[in-house]
Amino acid sequence: MPAARPRTIIDKIWDAHVISEQNGETLLYVDRHLLHDGSFHAFDALKAEGRKVHRPAQAIATPDHYVPTTGRRHGIPVADYRNLVEGLVANTAAAGITHFGMDDPRQGIVHIVGPEQGFTQPGIVLVCGDSHTSTHGAMGAFAFGIGASEVKHVLATQSIWQRRPKTMRIEVEGRLPEGLGGKDVILAVIGQITAAGASGHAVEYAGSAIRALSMEGRLTVCNMSIEAGARAGLIAPDDTTFQYLAGRPYAPKGAAWDAALGFWKTLPTDDGAEYARTVTVDVGDLRPMLTWGTSPEDAAPIDGRVPDPSAIADPVRRESKTRALQYMGLTPGTPLAEIEVDRVFIGSCTNGRIEDLRAAAAVARGRKAKVPTLVVPGSGLVRDQAVAEGLDRIFTEAGFEWREPGCSMCVGMNGDTIAAGMRSASTSNRNFEGRQGKGARTHLMSPAMAAAAAVTGRFTDFRRLGPA
Structure with a gap:
């Protein structure tokens, strides 16, 4: 029996989520769905079609785009913004989706809340109606932003049609100078490859400088993948990932944690796996960007x-x-x-x-x-x-x-x-x-x-x- 073809982490996650393929597109199963106060279009469309949310337990929601950051005890003064935030409350309640509202200490920016709660995990497909969903790839997830009609489709079916992206590996090498972090790294990367340098690709960040970053630094790097044109950006999970996730509310517990850990450790790219493109960025003498x-x-x-x-x-x-x-x-x-x-x-x-x-x-x-x-x-x-x-x-x-x-x-x-x-x-x-x-x-x-x-x-x- 021939040996299995070496695969990238991107290929492994994609292959494990294929439901069907048609006309060059793939229907992917979606593990987790994040919603914010800009999701009203999808809920409105769902209601108009008489559909219900298929798997509410697979989603969480929090208002972030339109909430005020001062004077909250007086409510939201702008009526349009208030309607959007209150609409999220009503829509999630009707669907049975967990919602972290303005009076909840867990409320925040959706791309910070997801990892913070352990809702984001390695090996999953995660989507959100926001372009910076690539953030979650820092934890070894295949995560990407989607449009309003796609948000509706995921709510109704827990799946999404996608065209398979090309794979790209960005090797970030060198000892990052003291005091510098993920923001300096990703600005250096985009400055080198340009804002269109990763167009049509899902990017894996690798190399000694990436491994040395904290989880917060990795989240910053993956967050700005979209600014290089990437469909997604991710980092293979390692001990930094596992230590960050351990004990978080949505993380597996007990025997389920042991089983999950065993699976997560199979995700890193196989030796010999090929990428459509590989780029190396040296940050050994990087200055603040x-x-x-x-x-x-x-x-x-x-x-x-x-x-x-x-x-x-x-x-x-x-x-x-x-x-x-x-x-x-x-x-x-x-x-x-x-x-x-x-x-x-x-x-x-x-x-x-x-x-x-x-x-x-x-x-x-x-x-x-x-x-x-x-x-x-x-x-x-x-x-x-x-x-x-x-x-x-x-x-x-x-x-x-x-x-x-x-x-x-x-x-x-x-x-x-x-x-x-x-x-x-x-x-x-x-x-x-x-x-x-x-x-x-x-x-x-x-x-x-x-x-x-x-x-x-x-x-x-x-x-x-x-x-x-």
């Missing part, structure tokens, strides 16, 4: 300068980068460390976890903000832990504004925005035109870099700050 343009690929180290688009040979790309600099109000050749900021945002599904808040607090401790700064924890449990550790006091004593959990200024659709022409240092994942408000100028960076910008009023290498 930030973006200068209107795409995550416009990334550079803090000791760099604003590039000159006239040096780009491709005319389409040259024109694109010229427009980006015009929008951002920047001049080629300007040192990044000389650019002043107007606002700082620390939070989002990219960098709203406890490790992120600790990194920001380490910079803020004993210093004072020079520009208005929002700190928005990714969930109620993250907020509670930060308070228990005294991080909230560090932030408030530094003049940072300490908020309730939610997407906040990452998406600019909940009241947290900045004015046209203002420049934001942000730990979020997107910097395209208008992301944080019409005419807003967004620069992406790590929590430590954002906190450094807050206390200096300009882009600053947090490692170069003097005594507080």
